[in-house]
Amino acid sequence: MKEKRTLTLRLIAYSLCLCLFTGCGGNQASKGTATEGTSSSPTNKEGTSANSVTGTRDNTPQCLIPLADGTAETHNDYASIDYSHSEEGYIMACYTGSCPKVKMQITGSDSVTYTYDLVSDGYESFPLSAGNGAYEITILENVSGTSYAVCLVADIEVALTNEFGPYLYPNQYCNFNSSSNVVSKAAELAESANTDLDVVTNIYNYVITNITYDYKKAETVPSGYTSDVDNILSSGTGICLDYAAVMTSMLRSQRIPTRLEVGYAGDVYHAWISTYITDVGWVNGIVEFDGTSWVLMDPTFASNTSEKELKNFIGDGSNYLVKYIY
Known part of the structure; x- marks a missing residue:
């Protein structure tokens, strides 16, 4: 049972629901199929290659720079x-x-x-x-x-x-540049990757292993709060908006279009991400890839809720509502 759970976590990709205050939620998932996409390089709990193998995918960071030229x-x-x-x-x-x-x-x-x-x-x-x-x-x-x-x-x-x-450039909600630690860490985590799916899997595993939820911060977070992604990375704690901002920054720096989404799961406010998969399109919400198909899933609820209750809540995704995309 433990081995099956570990495998499931490693295959979760492309959309992570992270709670802004308490609990967890996401929006309705787009369903698609794929014949490949499982990680070809096994990863350890830090998200790096267990065999220190260099993958075939180019992991060179690309940090687009927003400009104010004054031409318009x-x-x-x-x-x-x-x-x-x-x-x-x-x-x-x-x-x-x-x-x-x-x-x-x-x-x-x-x-x-x-x-x-x-x-x-x-x-x-x-x-x-x-x-x-x-x-x-x-x-x-x-x-x-x-x-x-x-x-x-x-x-x-x-x-x-x-x-x-809009989903490749940094912005106020995911503020990074070529000197950011999240960028160098993303390049390190992507070194063993052969595909974008490998990159997302490695980054996901790293984030859920190395960042813990800050309940005290969640109770006192001010209105208009935005993340300092390098500070979250170094402190190892944060609320769901921090998790989402760190992952968004990492994935965008690896040329993977990523939307930081904020909305509701039921009546609870949340932040999560969705990413773009070539030949499939945007995968929205909480998605697990089992090697053959995409399945709706909520990893944060899954860690605190029975499988039956989880499936009842997720249902057809109608409990999830995106309000803002950054």
């Missing part, structure tokens, strides 16, 4: 919105005024409004998660309490040249 932008004396590279799936924004509490809202063609805190002195990157179409981007300054006044607005039309762009 809107600004005033207090803020700037740069959309010079909107076709690649992101915009840049910065605030240089004196207001201590500043927010930015992005509303795309899907009518979903994303609200961010602008906390950096320089430009920050934000994904255009709705894909192609019209966007309204608004920077707001706090007046008092929960009241905000409009500081700057940009209305843009987006036509992506790469549909995966």
Whole structure:
């Protein structure tokens, strides 16, 4: 029984549900089939090759760099919105005024409004998660309490040249670069891989083995919290948004399109990831690959819940709802 459970964990891939506060959940899984994809290089509990074998897949990191070129932008004396590279799936924004509490809202063609805190002195990157179409981007300054006044607005039309762009670049929710420790660790974990599936399996095994859930942090996490992925990696503790941000950063740096998703499982708020599989497409939700087919699964619930209760909750995936994609 123990050997079967270990094998199952090693085959879980492409979508990890991680709890933002307590419990765990995900969105409905896309089902597909594959004739290959099991890890060809056995991994130890650290996620590295047990035989120290170099795989056939190139594990060279690729860290895309968001730019604010100023070739297409809107600004005033207090803020700037740069959309010079909107076709690649992101915009840049910065605030240089004196207001201590500043927010930015992005509303795309899907009518979903994303609200961010602008906390950096320089430009920050934000994904255009709705894909192609019209966007309204608004920077707001706090007046008092929960009241905000409009500081700057940009209305843009987006036509992506790469549909995966929003899910390959770093952004405020998964902030990494070529000097990040998560990037070098991902390259190390990918060294033995022959396929993208091997990479996801190795990274998954490493994260679930080396990062523990921080219940105290979950009880006190502030609104607008985002992860410091290198700090999570070094501390070895975090909440589900931290798990998801670390995995997203690692996978994107290995050229694997990954969506950091936030939403609900039942009435509990969660964060998880979905990734793109060549020839299959986006695999959404909680997915286990058994060597032949994709099966809906929730690894965090599985560690605390009976198999019967787990299957009853997951059902057809209708308990899972994606609210935001970063």
